[in-house]
Amino acid sequence: MADLDMLFDSVDKLTPEEIKQLYTYILEHHVQFTKGEQQSVEPLKPRVLGLHAHLDEAWMSDDFGDELPDAFWLGEM
Numbered sequence: 374m375a376d377l378d379m380l381f382d383s384v385d386k387l388t389p390e391e392i393k394q395l396y397t398y399i400l401e402h403h404v405q406f407t408k409g410e411q412q413s414v415e416p417l418k419p420r421v422l423g424l425h426a427h428l429d430e431a432w433m434s435d436d437f438g439d440e441l442p443d444a445f446w447l448g449e450m
Contacts, residue, residue, distance in 0.1 A: 387395065445450050 384392070384395070442450075
């Protein structure tokens with residue numbers, strides 16, 4: 374536990390830029406913490422520009438931003 378206390382003390386002394394670098398380092402090593410457990414995750418694959426270019430243009434309904442009716446939220450639709 375003393376080692377963790379020393380680590381926390383060291384982190385508290387970091388500048389904002391150094392904290393950002395530390396955070397980036399942790400993310401690059403693909404470590405994800407959930408519910409107090411540590412889990413390894415697969416590295417993200419790079420996005421491919423134009424991957425779906427062969428599909429039709431995207432469209433959005435004119436009422437996209439309208440509120441959803443109560444029936445939707447009550448599961449009656």
